[in-house]
């Protein structure tokens with residue numbers, strides 16, 4: 255067992271994890287974060303996305319011990335008036351919502367690197383995320399709106 | 407999932423000592439390939455050597471001649487670092503098309519090549535640039551040309567007791583032009599069913615065309631030929647397709663039959679050669 259501190263949305267959580275405990279499992283079972291979800295389990299769908307120091311990570315392929323003390327962001331840590339969150343809501347960019355935390359965090363990363371992406375850059379960045387309700391057109395609208403709102 | 411023991415050495419010496427002493431042991435890089443194999447029940451290794459605590463393995467250093475990419479540099483950094491984009495654009499392009507941004511943030515440059523998959527995108531660029539792989543073991547260090555590194559289907563030249571410490575990539579030659587083309591049959595960020603990195607290097611009186619092909623044979627393939635002044639673009643493309651045809655030996659899987667992949671391999675080669683030559687003629 256390892257005693258590590260998971261710094262989630264600014265709050266430190268001391269947790270005990272095995273050498274091989276995945277970040278996703280540590281967040282869900284030890285910290286109680288439910289916005290990071292298991293989808294494919296192999297890094298291809300994006301439902302388990304979290305940001306580590308602002309960079310997107312598939313938490314289903316990452317071991318928790320590597321993230322001891324690293325500032326982590328999960329979608330539930332974003333305020334309602336966050337420009338990306340409010341843009342997804344105002345664009346009706348979800349049906350069941352299972353995948354949306356991943357899309358929101360990928361959008362946060364994209365806009366932090368590239369504040370006014372064109373449509374191709376948006377799809378390049380979000381292509382590794384899958385929405386089984388296929389709300390892709392609304393998601394693209396939400397990202398465009400979020401870019402506008404973040405700029406003002 | 408079996409528990410697995412993870413060793414966390416803090417120096418290269420400790421790491422290579424562990425790798426030499428333990429029988430069934432693997433280096434843990436970014437872990438993206440290891441985790442999938444574990445979940446699929448294909449990996450039974452008990453001991454992992456996590457190299458994240460060893461200083462220096464995340465460095466990306468530039469000299470007048472080359473760029474050295476530490477083994478733990480994430481693929482995404484090779485893709486986005488302004489120095490790699492400027493000095494080795496064909497590498498930045500190939501690294502930037504592997505998997506999706508999240509996997510590229512986690513996967514390491516060394517783990518990528520050590521994985522040894524015949525479909526990997528980054529090696530296609532590394533072979534055309536004539537990169538060198540640096541390996542360390544308790545006995546010392548050695549270098550292997552990346553063109554010799556991929557020895558057979560899923561096999562590399564990493565020996566028991568060794569680990570990759572870095573990859574050195576020579577700067578793209580002055581005046582050269584390059585292109586990376588990747589064909590996918592399932593989804594936009596999937597593995598390729600064929601890929602081609604091409605570098606066109608102007609020499610005295612001819613143009614050397616270097617090609618790295620992925621996914622169309624059991625290992626990454628390196629090929630080169632010269633375009634002489636009597637050849638036009640179409641003839642150069644035909645020459646490229648001729649030598650590409652001679653090595654194509656695709657493996658049929660869910661991404662396509664062997665003939666489909668060979669067909670797309672030809673398309674990738676043609677596009678990459680045309681685009682490099684067009685850019686060259688524009689200079």
Ligand SMILES: Cc1cc2nc3c(=O)[nH]c(=O)nc-3n(C[C@H](O)[C@H](O)[C@H](O)COP(=O)(O)OP(=O)(O)OC[C@H]3O[C@@H](n4cnc5c(N)ncnc54)[C@H](O)[C@@H]3O)c2cc1C
Pocket residue numbers: 296297298432433434435436437438439440441442457477503504505506509512513514515516517518519520521525526527528564568569570571595596597598
């Ligand atoms: C969803 C998904 C899609 C993908 N699509 C593509 C794609 O389109 N194109 C592509 O090129 N790749 C693709 N990949 C593969 C990806 O590039 C590899 O998983 C990744 O590069 C492996 O790097 P890693 O650091 O995570 O390796 P690890 O999982 O840490 O290790 C992989 C292997 O390398 C060994 N190793 C690691 N570091 C060292 C070292 N320093 N010395 C010696 N051995 C070492 C390990 O022991 C293991 O055998 C995809 C992966 C995923 C998850």
